Amino acid sequence: MPILNLTDLAAACPPGTPWMGLDLGEKTIGVAVSDTSRMIASPLELVRKSKFTAEAETLFRLMDGRKISALIIGLPMNMDGTEGPRAQSCRAFARNLDRLRPTSVAFWDERLSTSAVERFLIDELDLSRKRRAGVVDRTAAAWILQGALDRVRDQETWV
Template identity: 80%
Template structure:
């Protein structure tokens, strides 16, 4: 399962059982961490998810700022509740790429884009990680 941790929402994406294709799934509105974690764990159980890929918003020079530190803290807090595999994926420019796609290819309105951008960014993040895993698994 892929996560795009925004300031107000958490975009959630999943892959098919063969780990080939990532798809946007849901948007979790941020409120209280325990409620967010509960929603996330329910989704994971329902989808039989074995691990998380969390987008890490690094700076363009590769350093980590406050948003990246917040993502790492979110992961640490999840691990305090449940021992699950978590990996981070460099999400630099993922939201920008998704917004360009939603505007240019799909011509979505601003309101409609706001409704789908975080879920789609989560799928973008997860797809990048899945593609990398497939390359690493090749003989």
């Protein structure tokens, strides 16, 4: 699994194939997917964390079913731009996934993504705490993926 920057990732993926975004939480993995044109990210599923191999099998099943060509994994950076233990855990997750099946991966700085999503769910949709709990991680995954898709599209227009 090559870890690529977004520009190289876009060039390495076949056209017309969607990407998958992951928000790796402590108890769950939020999953989002893009459309085949890689314009819009949509929340897909919430995977409960258990054993790594079970999580990986679920992700591979989702990837195969949608013909996913790459993963965008949220990287929880510290506010000063350094990587802490959670970011290192995300990198380890990607390495472990690669041991089972090589997949093209890029990381996306997810600082404040969960906070932004929670604010949106409260302010715009007026969701209760209970309703937010079931939606926030997969919506955060869509937020992460959309940020990466927008960056790739912005870079393509400036080249």
